[in-house]
Amino acid sequence: MPPQPFDQAGVKEDMMAVATLERDAELMLRVREGDTHSFGLLLERHRVPVIHFLCRMVQNQPVAEELAQEVFLRVYRSRANYEPTAKFTTWLFRIASHLALNWIRDKRHERGQESLDAEVQEGMSRQVQDRGMSAEQSLVRQSKFEEIRRAIDGLPEKQRAAVLMHKYDEMEYSQIASVLECSESAVKSLLFRAYESLRARLAHMA
């Protein structure tokens, strides 16, 4: 077998990823020691991905922000006993997933799927805004957004969580598995089935 070319860019990316991981753990350890500035830095790094994940999960911006508040509050509350043995983002997304899955199940139980969908639409109505586009472009964008939103909303909750972490957070299969508390092979199969459903639901868009 010929020698493999040295993947300099790949190594650089890996080193940056390791640095990011160590930085998160280091910041959290400082938070444990009472450094609130480090908590602010962690919040700055992870606020947007967590809120966006929750927003796509529950499909309601105010609810997503409320759940995200709870996620960061829980991280802060747990600081005294934090040990950097697990990936910080895995822990963060595990808390976020638990909260989102519970919220979806509770809402469905309380109000039934029909009214949940109505609430979702209301919560996401500000989502599609005109950003300097023509009326026609805006309409096309809005319709595309709505199609994708509905297709993702139609996935079983766990498939939805896996797809969102895979697509929008670019997480590795192993990390998604850790977040969702299942094996890597289960995640691969879960994702394939989820995308299969999306392909079927959105076939007319292709």
Add this chain to the structure above:
Amino acid sequence: MLDHKMTCPLQTDNTDILLDYCSRSLDPDRRAMFERHMVHCAECRDTASAQSEIWMAMDAFEAEPVSADFDQKLYARIDRLEHVPVWDKFWAPVRSYLQGQPAWKPVLSVATASAALAVVFFVRTDVMAPQLMPAIDVQEVVEAEKALEDLDMLGQLESESPQSEKETI
């Protein structure tokens, strides 16, 4: 090794090859091999084409910008949390334990209410200055319990074996 004679990924458990190919995260060697496979596998070719379309279409599902006062709200909640009365911090683990015991549940509400009344009574008899003893807030007790649950979650991550099949999805 994956080559043009390989078993089709769609017929095996290697469907991640197809997903990685469409998300452009497949390494160059495997990418080239999968492309060779697709030349004579119509099923993979069609699935990859549809998956690539979906992958790109999903970019339209943009998330909204975060509210400007998000941090402010969070810090206000943290500030309230920092001022949880010492009594609440003591009571939370006890309550958490008792909640795990089904037979105690009916008694628990009565006990909580009685204990709260007792504290209010003692506080009112000048044990502490009123400004140092905020009203008992059940929410604060619940929040202290949640912290314990979250640490359990971190603990589970530590002990977890990535290959273990904990759950059927």
